[in-house]
Amino acid sequence: MNVFIVSPGRTATTTFSQALSCLDGYTSSHESLVQKLGQGRVEYPINHIECDNRLVWFLYRLTNKYSATGVLVILHRDVEKISQSYNKRWRKIQIMKAFSQGILMRGFAGNNIDVCREYVNYCYEQLNYFSRQWKVVIHLDVERPDDGIVELLKVLNRENDAGRVLKYIKENRSNQNVSEWKNRWEAFKYNTKCLISDLR
DSSP, X not given: OOEEEEOSSOSOHHHHHHHHTTSTTOEEEESTTTTOOGGGGGOXXXXXXXXXXXXXXXXXXXXXXXXXXXXXXXXXXXXXXXXXXXXXXXXXXXXHHIIIIIISOOOGGGOSHHHHHHHHHHHXXXXXXXXXXXXXXXXXXXXXXXXXXXXXXXXXXXXXXXXXXXXXXXXXXXXXXXXXXXXXXXXXXXXXXXXXXXXX
């Protein structure tokens, strides 16, 4: 059975992937196929748990392939909290620039909290729509993960692992802020690469 853990982002998917890696008989990865094209983007091994927020853009393919036999886990966090988190990271996280400049075609001065809210709401709209076609859907509250994790492990017949999975999640939440200097340096490197590529 395959499991897909998806959200708009800023929901500790790295931590969930690491926490679930302890399950016997299952592999667990975070954004393992992000550079693949076509059907290769959703060709996961059997009994694999994939945490990947960018799958929100490939839900049609994912649903066609796995909705009858897999599990879709939707991570829930307060929309405003996610939006505020994204709004602090315009320099670091390229997905928001891709959405604002590439999809909405806004100028850089328009990169604000309203765009972040639009992105988060869009992601949840897509998840809510496609989830209707899945046989098994689990809604997991990031702030209170106990019930969702127990429900998932019950589906996977791994209830006995609930204690250590939850312990890892609570002790290793990965959404930690990095220094402002590191943020600026990473943004400089990324934007320099973009400029060099555009000038070729």
